Amino acid sequence: MENIKLAIISEDREYGRALSLALVDVYKNFTITLYQSDPLHSELGAFDLILKDSQAGIGGKIIGLAEKPSMVDRNYENKAFQLYKYSNVRQLAGELLFIYTFLTGRKAVPIKNHSLKTVAFVSAEGGGGCTSAAMAFAQELKRFHGKRVMYLSMEELESTLEYMQPFPEGKSISEYLYYLFNDDSRDRMPFIESFLVFDYYGVDAFLPAPGRNLLKGLSGEEMQYFLGAVMDTGRYDFIVIDVGCDLGKSALCCYEMANHICLVAEQEEVSYKEGRMLEYLVFLKGETIIERMAKVLNRYQLPAEEEDPSTADEKSQEDVMLHTAAVLPQDPESFSVQDGIRSISLDGPYGKGIKELTEAVLKNALF
Helix, strand or coil: CCCEEEEEECCEEEEEHHHHHHHHHHHCCEEEEEEECCCCCHCCCCCEEECCCCCCCCCCCEEEEEEEEHHCCECCCEEEEEEEECCCCHHHHHHHHHHHHHCCCCCCCCCCCCCEEEEECCCCCCCCCCHHHHHHHHHHHHHHHCCCCCEEEEECCHHHHHHCCCCCCCCHHHHHHHHCCCHHCCCCCCCCHEEECCCCCCEEEEECCCCCCCHHCCHHHHHHHHHHHHHHHCCCEEEEEEEEECCCCCHHHHHHCEEEEEEEEEEECCHHHHHHHHHHHHHHHHHHHHHHHHEEEECCCCCCCCHHHHHHHHHHHHHHHHEEEEECCCCCHEEEEECCCCCCCCCCHHHHHHHHHHHHHCCCCCC
């Protein structure tokens, strides 16, 4: 992936240095030169973008850094931009990458990650805790294993922003899909970072569009192209997809492309709906799909008495169709809401089950 050369001009040396280090930390392909006063005009020609801590001379690749949010301006018609200098650095980096593509027409040249894995979380019916399990799994991968994770939701009205803080003026997945599927715009496809939100631990997700989840309206071929585009960025080690109980065309594409499929259920035995869902999947995709599936028992409560071994032996193979990879106990203390954002503690009993699931996936021992 090509380097993007930035110049930062700021009389405040400490601010300029802190901003430089932060930008390089979130996007490794930035190379930054710091100036405390305006350099010679000939020197500026070597840079792709110039961030200037004033309003003088703004235009084109010279971008102003505004002191107040009310001073922010994005004038694409006149190619004049002012960005809030104290905004979240990942948001600022995303905006700079979008402006870079807009001004130059260049797009990311990815280095593909051939070890990327896709994990789908599914259920036979709604309300089974599929979203919580998928999000906790993504956070475990990022927080304790240092994996780069993209979280995708297939919910009709997705709850992504219950776990992640949106940014004002953020670009949503609707704009990303426009660039992706519009032939005239595809050649100037902006960097994916311009369309993302993220949680406290650094798990990425697309900023949802208002209303219905647009991914649900994609055909199987379109969903495959979308997932391929995310994979081809080379940015991620894992894509975690909260499929839920959806069996539409785009959801079935997720089943096809997933390396691992975690069926979230509240009992080990196959329920009526679960059985019908598995039969349908086998009918469409063949029996090999079962080989990529494992069960995650959610809200599990220990029985009052030990089960009679003779009773357990009587369970037929049909009753327990999938291997149980992890048990997530009933643990309400691990869930809380802080400043309007849902939080899942990974240090309690629920987190212990998530850790077991994560270790199984990392060791390819899920089945």
